[in-house]
Amino acid sequence: MAANNSDPIQDQLGEGGAGVKHEAGEEVGEETSSSAAQATATTMLPRSSSRPQLDLSGAAIHGTLEDRNPTILLPNQSDDISHLALDIGGSLIKLVYFSRHAELSTEDKRKISTKRRLGMFNGGRRSYPILGGRLHFVKFETEKLNECLDFISSKQLHRGGIDSPSWRSGAQPDDIVIKATGGGAYKYADVFKERLGVSLEKEDEMDCLVAGANFLLKAIRHEAFTHMDGQKQYVQIDRNDLFPFLLVNVGSGVSIIKVDGHGQFQRVSGTNVGGGTYWGLGRLMTKCKSFDELLELSQRGDNSTMDMLVGDIYGGLDYSKIGLSASTIASSFGKIISENKELSDYRPEDISLSLLRMISYNIGQISYLNALRYGLKRIFFGGFFIRGHAYTMDTISFAVHFWSKGEAQAMFLRHEGFLGALGAFMSYEKHGLDDLRVHHLVERFPMGAPYVGGKIHGPPLGDLNEKISWMEKFVQKGTQITAPVPMGVPATTGMGGFERPTSKGDILRSDASAALNVGVLHLVPTLDVFPLLEDPKTYEPNTIDLDQDEFKYWFKILSDHLPDLVDKAVASEGGTDDAKRRGDAFAHAFSAHLARLMEEPAAYGKFGLVNLLELREECLREFQFVDAYISIKQRENEASLAVLQDLLMELDSMNEEARLLALIEGVLAANIFDWGSRACVDLYHKGTIIEIYRMSRKKMQRPWRIDDFDMFKKIMLTDRKDQPYKRALLFVDNSGADVVLGMLPLARELLRHGTEVVLVANSLPALNDVTANELPEIIAEASKHCGILRKAAEAGGLIVDAMAGIQDDLKDEPVSVPLMVVENGCGSPCIDFRQVSSELAAAAKDADLLILEGMGRSLHTNLNARFKCDALKLAMVKNQRLAEKLFNGNIYDCICKFEPVS
Numbered sequence: 001m002a003a004n005n006s007d008p009i010q011d012q013l014g015e016g017g018a019g020v021k022h023e024a025g026e027e028v029g030e031e032t033s034s035s036a037a038q039a040t041a042t043t044m045l046p047r048s049s050s051r052p053q054l055d056l057s058g059a060a061i062h063g064t065l066e067d068r069n070p071t072i073l074l075p076n077q078s079d080d081i082s083h084l085a086l087d088i089g090g091s092l093i094k095l096v097y098f099s100r101h102a103e104l105s106t107e108d109k110r111k112i113s114t115k116r117r118l119g120m121f122n123g124g125r126r127s128y129p130i131l132g133g134r135l136h137f138v139k140f141e142t143e144k145l146n147e148c149l150d151f152i153s154s155k156q157l158h159r160g161g162i163d164s165p166s167w168r169s170g171a172q173p174d175d176i177v178i179k180a181t182g183g184g185a186y187k188y189a190d191v192f193k194e195r196l197g198v199s200l201e202k203e204d205e206m207d208c209l210v211a212g213a214n215f216l217l218k219a220i221r222h223e224a225f226t227h228m229d230g231q232k233q234y235v236q237i238d239r240n241d242l243f244p245f246l247l248v249n250v251g252s253g254v255s256i257i258k259v260d261g262h263g264q265f266q267r268v269s270g271t272n273v274g275g276g277t278y279w280g281l282g283r284l285m286t287k288c289k290s291f292d293e294l295l296e297l298s299q300r301g302d303n304s305t306m307d308m309l310v311g312d313i314y315g316g317l318d319y320s321k322i323g324l325s326a327s328t329i330a331s332s333f334g335k336i337i338s339e340n341k342e343l344s345d346y347r348p349e350d351i352s353l354s355l356l357r358m359i360s361y362n363i364g365q366i367s368y369l370n371a372l373r374y375g376l377k378r379i380f381f382g383g384f385f386i387r388g389h390a391y392t393m394d395t396i397s398f399a400v401h402f403w404s405k406g407e408a409q410a411m412f413l414r415h416e417g418f419l420g421a422l423g424a425f426m427s428y429e430k431h432g433l434d435d436l437r438v439h440h441l442v443e444r445f446p447m448g449a450p451y452v453g454g455k456i457h458g459p460p461l462g463d464l465n466e467k468i469s470w471m472e473k474f475v476q477k478g479t480q481i482t483a484p485v486p487m488g489v490p491a492t493t494g495m496g497g498f499e500r501p502t503s504k505g506d507i508l509r510s511d512a513s514a515a516l517n518v519g520v521l522h523l524v525p526t527l528d529v530f531p532l533l534e535d536p537k538t539y540e541p542n543t544i545d546l547d548q549d550e551f552k553y554w555f556k557i558l559s560d561h562l563p564d565l566v567d568k569a570v571a572s573e574g575g576t577d578d579a580k581r582r583g584d585a586f587a588h589a590f591s592a593h594l595a596r597l598m599e600e601p602a603a604y605g606k607f608g609l610v611n612l613l614e615l616r617e618e619c620l621r622e623f624q625f626v627d628a629y630i631s632i633k634q635r636e637n638e639a640s641l642a643v644l645q646d647l648l649m650e651l652d653s654m655n656e657e658a659r660l661l662a663l664i665e666g667v668l669a670a671n672i673f674d675w676g677s678r679a680c681v682d683l684y685h686k687g688t689i690i691e692i693y694r695m696s697r698k699k700m701q702r703p704w705r706i707d708d709f710d711m712f713k714k715i716m717l718t719d720r721k722d723q724p725y726k727r728a729l730l731f732v733d734n735s736g737a738d739v740v741l742g743m744l745p746l747a748r749e750l751l752r753h754g755t756e757v758v759l760v761a762n763s764l765p766a767l768n769d770v771t772a773n774e775l776p777e778i779i780a781e782a783s784k785h786c787g788i789l790r791k792a793a794e795a796g797g798l799i800v801d802a803m804a805g806i807q808d809d810l811k812d813e814p815v816s817v818p819l820m821v822v823e824n825g826c827g828s829p830c831i832d833f834r835q836v837s838s839e840l841a842a843a844a845k846d847a848d849l850l851i852l853e854g855m856g857r858s859l860h861t862n863l864n865a866r867f868k869c870d871a872l873k874l875a876m877v878k879n880q881r882l883a884e885k886l887f888n889g890n891i892y893d894c895i896c897k898f899e900p901v902s
Contacts (some may be wrong), residue, residue, distance in 0.1 A: 010488050016450070027873050030882065036175075038806055043666070049816060051824060054698050083097050083098040083099065083157055083160055083416050084096070084097045084098075084152065084157045084158060084178050084179075084425075085097075085178065085180065085181075085421050085422075085425035085427075085428075086177045086178065086179070086180040086181070086182075086184075086190060086421060086424065087180070087181050087182045087208065087418070087419075087420035087421035087424060087434070087882065088142065088180060088181075088182040088183070088184025088185050088186070088187070088202070089142060089182045089183065089184060089251050089252055089384075089420075089877070090142060090183060090184070090251070090252035090276050090342050091141065091252045091275055091276050091279055091384070092139055092140065092141055092251075092291070092384045092417070093139065093140045093141070093142050093145065093148050093184065093292065093416050093715075094137070094138075094139050094143055094384065094417055094420065094421040094426075095138045095139065095140070095148065095151075095152075095421060096135055096136070096137055096418055096421040096422055097135070097136050097138070097155075097157045098134065098135055098136075098425070099136065113502075113701060113861070114796070114797060114820050114821065114822060114839065115839065115842075117796070117797065117818065117820065118820075118822075118839065118842040118843050118845075119842060119845075130529045135422075135425070136774040137415065137418050137421075138151065139384065139417060139418075141290065141291065142184060143189065144179035145188060149192070149195045149196060152196060153195075153196060158176055158178060158196050158197075159176065170252070175199065175222065176196075176197065176198040176199070177198065177199050177200075177201045178192070178198050178199070178200055178201065179200075179201050179203055179319070179424040179425065179428060180200040180201065180202060180203065181202065181204070181205050181420045181421070181423065181424045181585070182205055182420060183205075184418040185200050185202045185203075186202065186747040188200075203423070203424045203427045205420060206255070206257060206265065206267055207263075207423060207427070208420045208421075208422075208423025208424045208426075208427065209247065209249050209255070209257065209382075209400050209419045209420050209423055210257060210263075210265045210423065211262075211263075211310055211422070211423035211426050211427070211698055212415075212418065212419035212420060212421070212422035212423035212426070213247050213259070213380060213382060213413065213419050213423075214242070214259070214262055215422055215423075215426055216413060216415055216419070216422065217237050217239070217380075217413075218239045218242065218244055220414075220415075221236070221605075221834070222234040222236070222381065222414075222605040222606045223237070223269060223413055223414055223415065224237055224411045224412070224413060225411065225412055225414070225602075226409060226410065226411055226412070227390065227393035227394060227397055227410075227412060228394065228397045228398070229394065230390060230394065230403065230565075232602045234602070234605060234606040235411055238537075241266075243259060243261050243379055243872065244258060244259060244260045244374075244376060245259055245376060245378045245379070245625050246258055246259070246367065246370060246371045246374070246376045246378065246379045246380070246436050247259050247265075247380050247382065248363065248367045248379060248380065248381045248382070248383075248782075249383045249419060249420075250274050250275055250363055250381060250382070250383035250384075250386060250500065251274060251275055251276070251383045251384060251385065252274055252275055252276030252279075253270060253271065253272050253273075253274040253275075253276060254270050254271045254272075254273070254274040254363055254366070254383075255267055255270045256268055256269040256270050256366070256367060256370050257369075258374055260378070264287065268370055268373075268374065269366065269370045271362070271363070271366055273359055273362060273363075274359070274383075274385060275291075275383065275384065275385030276789050277359055277888075278294070278355055278356060278385065279291050279294065279467070281355055282294040282351070282352055282355055285343060285348075285351050285355075286348035286351055286352060287348070288348070288352075291387075292387075294352050295352075295389055295392075296594060297348050297351075297352040297353075298349065298352040298353040298355075298356045298389075298391060299391070300349040301349035301350045301351075301352055301353030301354070302347075302348070302349070302350050302353065303329070303350060303353040303357050304327075304516050305335070305346070305347070305350045306335055306336060306346060306350050306351065306354040307329045307330075307331065307332050307333060307334060307335060307354050307357070307358075308329070308331040308334025308335050308337075309326060309327055309328065309329060309330060309332045310324045310325065310326050310327070310328045310330050310655060311325075311326030311327065312330070312334075312335070313330055314326070323402070327357075329357060329361065329444065332354060332356070332357065332358035332361075333354055348691070353391070356391065356392060356395070357391075357395050357837065359385075360392050360399070361394035361395055361396075361398075361399045362398060362399075363381075363399075364395065364396040364397070364398070364399025364400045364403075364410065365399045365400075365403055367379050367381070367410075367816070368397075368400045368403045368404050368408055369403070370407075370550075371400075371404075371408055371625075372404070372408075374553035376408075377407065377408050377409065378408075378409060378411060379400060379408060379409070379410050379411065380411050380412070380413060381393075381396060381410060381411070381412050381413070381416070382412075382413045382415075382416040382417070382418060382419045383417060383419070384416070384892045386412060386416050386417075387417065388414075388416070389415075393412055393809040396410050397410040398732075414605065418433065424432050425461070434658050441587065449696055468656065496672055497512045518839075527825055527835040527836065527837065527838075528702065528835075528836060528837075528838055528840075528841035529833070529834055529835070529836075529841075530833035530836045530840070530841065531841055531842060531844050531845060531868075532836070532844045532847065532850065532867045532868045532869055533833050533834075533865070533866075533867060533868070534865075534866035534867055534868055535866070536833075536834065539833060539834060539865060540864075541610050541830065541831070541832040541833065541834070541861040541862060541865070542608030542609055542610055542860070542861060543859065543860060543861060543863040543864060543886070544609065544860075544885060544886075545608070546601065546607060546608050546609055546612065546880075547601075548601060549600065551597065551601055551612075552598070553881060554609065554612060555594050555597075556597055557591075558594060558616065559591065559594065562587055562590065562591065565616075565620075565628060566583040566584075566586065566587050567583075568628045568629060569583055569586065569620060569625040570582075570583040571626040571631065572625065572626075572627060572628050572629070572630050572631060573624075573625065582623045582624060582625065583623075583625075585623055586619055586622075586623040586625065587690070589622075590615075590616060590619045593615060593619065595862060597612075608621050609830045609860050609861070610828060610830040610831075610832055610860070610861050613766075613828050613829050613830055613856070613860075614766075614826075614827065614828035614830070617764070617765075617766045617767075617827050617828055617829075618827070621764070621827070627765040628765075628767075628901075629735075629765070629767055629768040630765070632735075632768060633735035633736065633768055633770070635736075636735055636736025636737065636768075637735055637736055637740060637774075637778055639736070639737075640736050640737045640739075640740035640741050641740055641778070641782060643693075643741070644740055644741065644744070644745075644782055644785060644786075645761070645785040645786075647666075647693075647741055647745065648745065648748070648785070648786055651663065651745060656717060657717060659749065660713055660716060660717065660749065661709065661713070662697075663745055663746045663749055664709060664712075664746075664874065664896060665697045665701065665741060666693075666697055666741060666742050666745060666746070667705075667742040667746055667853055667874050668697075668742075668874060668875075668894045668896070669693055669696035669697035669699070669742070670693060670734075670737045670738045670739075670742030670743075671695045671733070671734075671738060671742070671854060671855075671874075671875060671876035671878070672698075672876060672878070672892075693737055693741055701890070701895055704884075704893070704894040704895060704896050705877070705887050705889050705894060705895055706887070706895040706896060707895035707896055707899045708896055708897055708898035708899075709896050709898075711898050711900070712896070712898040714755070715870070715898075724750075724753040724754045724755045725750070725753075725755040725848050725849040725870075726755065726756065726846055726847075726848050727755065727756040727757075727758060727843070727846045727847040727848065728747075728750050728755050728756070728757050728758070728760050728847065728848075728849040728850070728851060729758050729760050729840075729844060729847045729849070730743055730746070730747055730750075730757060730758070730760065730851045730853070731760045731761075731824070731831065731850070731851065731852045731853060731854075731857050731858075732759055732760065732761050732770055732775070732853065732854075733767055733769060733770075733853050733854030733855075733856065733857065734767075734768050734770065735768050735769065735770040735774070736768070738770075738774075738853075738854070739770050739778065740778065740782065742853070743759070743853060744778075744779070744782055744789070744853070747759060747789075747819065748786065748788050749851075750788055751788055751789070751792045751817055751819060752788055754817055755817060755849070756817045756818055756819075756820070756846075757792070757817075757818075757819050757820070758820045758821070758822055758843045758847070759775055759779075759819070759820070759821045759822075760772075760821075760822055760823075760840055760843075761774075761775050761821065761822075761823060762823065762824060762826055762827060762828075763823040763824060763825055763826060763827060763837060764826070764827030766826075766827055766828050766829050767829055769829060769856075771823075772821050772822065772823035772824075773823075775821045776798045776799075776821060779793050779798050779799075779819065779821070780798065780799055783799060789819065791816065792817060792818055792819035793819050795816055795817065795818035795819070796819045796821075797817030797818075797820070798819060798820070798821060820843070822837065822839040822843050823837050823839055823840070824836055824840050825837030825839055828856075829854075829855075829856035829857075829860075830856040830857060830860055830861040831856070831857050831861060831862065832861070833862070833865065845857070846869060847869060847871070847872050848869045848872070849869060849870045849871075850867055850869060850871040850872070851871075851873075851874065852871065852872070852873045852874070853873075853874045853875065854874075854875055855875050855876070855877070855878060855879070855882075858873040858874065858875045858895075858897075859875045859877065859882065859886070859895070860882075863886070863897075866899065867899070868901060869896070869901050870898070870899065870900045871899045872896070872897070872899075873896075873897040873899075874894075874895065874896055874897075875895050876893070876894050877889065877890075877891060877892065877893045877894070877895070878891060878892070879891065
């Protein structure tokens, strides 16, 4: 995921828009000043106590006049943005809050040059980064309202969060307004005013439910699932074919809503028998102290001791004529009629289960009858009564399946309990998130210019309908996951219960807050579907399904590797006591996630290897380990660059055909340099990088396990001899020899043929993978010894004025095609082409060749992916189990898989 770290929450403009100056003291040009004057006129509005204002007085552009995406500093900004919305029901309080990313990203000349070349700037209409943040989900029982108020106060969510300007400055803004829905928004308004000094702005409950459901179904992949006979199956919803559907919200009562579109719905039915009925009767009959305790009881219950079953009436037989099995409930609590027992004679577990089945069956039946009435096949169930409880979902599903004779389907939402709170959050006009876009309402300093920590990121003229994306991440607690974490000043993080580790914290505690099976929703820079996917709807990144056996294998691999990873992470932070404490906390947290997934592989949605590996990287980042392999990468880059010139001379001495083969062998040979691999570390001790490279290249000689080299050679040297590829996207893998001695020489050969080359690298560090931010420096060093790379890098904006010390007598190579670098939008060893950076999507539009290199991107993922252009997949198999599963092969087998577009 690209870490653009901006905040898209939009603010109403305040006063003082004129007189914006450049930091160097220059007045902005006439056109700019005119625009500023227009903005001033536009923003001279009465200050609204319910909407934060932007104070533009003293604003200064941070950057140069050439910058297309300047950061605007607001030194006098004090207002904060509402980060909080509530759904206060009769039984539960659901809270959704937004936290900003702490860091801010800037656009360097290289990125600006690349974006301009890729056509991402269009005259005055300029694209700019959408700043990121996170949506968190928390719940409290309504009777424990004070705990909820304490939580809000401890994190200062009603004032914009701990990291907000007003919190840091000690300012106390007046008349803070928080969006809220549910009956409690009226009932407890005075309590919120008295305790927190905030006013609750009430939003219609039905509006919020529908808005929350629509948002989740359109924005979150694998939000909906079915649950029958204990089996969870995720359903991919076509967002273009979402409506109409039936939404059944099971809270204290039940509302049944027919949804025809955004803002188009009607409540068609409901029942007063819902979650409140279950909790109320259950508390009365079992003396349980909490809703969750009552649910836990049901898991150990036997309802046949209380319910009259069909078998009880028919002598243990089914009533097969009408399709009723002997275990079907004929009458809930019906057996009690004929038994001379008191309440105390019945097990609380059995009472809880009988109540649960009685209410769930009736909800399922009433829902289906309404679906039948309106001719609907899809029924989505939400609300905190369901609570991800398997037996509840099975019971509802059975009822819908039984009464519809299998024609209708009950589907459940993973964020089921937060629909109303999400809808209330979406109701803030300044968010503009309901259709996943930010709207700019004025030209100069548009309303959509995101505000973070006293800064606004945005251009004088913003593109309308700038896209933003939501990504669910699970670096937080799953059910029963508790991990000791260093505690410091309370902070809002994506951990959903973990606090951000800081150097101030020296107390370890285990947080046992509400267990949720949902991730934190991250608001990220524009992520697009890769435009060269042959069929995005059928694309599946993972090559092998992560079933129970496969997960057990990876559980062992990742667990065994964990101590070494922790050592590297701690070393990357200087080995301080704080780093060691964070390292231990990371190990506990990641181990807890692995244990949770071992218990229930579908706990976090449809989870493949790509998700599992990204979970590890996200967990590292959450504990502030930015780049665990940084020192290893630097050392190997330097060692590889030192021998690059000799390798290029060797390649140049070959004829064209021999050189192309040597280049492919070289990429495969350099694959051995994986510093997360035990095999690589063993080899490393046997010689220098160039010795290992040459030994490995000798070993990599044909035939390979998959060998399409001759087909690729024919295309390159014969079919496209006079009309080379226009643009090649090279997806690079590891730092060191892999990129320097493998992919850079291959890129050089394509440049020599007249093909534009775009090197695609990770946005964030993952193991020893090279990142897009690291590549320009590597290329600049490589260019000191190669005229082809130098000219191409200059043409691509990678080298501007930083070539001091370069040899002046390099051969003048007639190359004018550019070499560029773009980030892929990922922070994982794998890549999911359903979500890539806008840079990569733009670069793909003119590409006619893809080269995927390395195990993560071309074996673990995308081995079977098909593209709209020619694709070459190169990898060495460094895992015996994977070699056997994929090819019935052996470790160190190689693939050279060429797939020309048909």
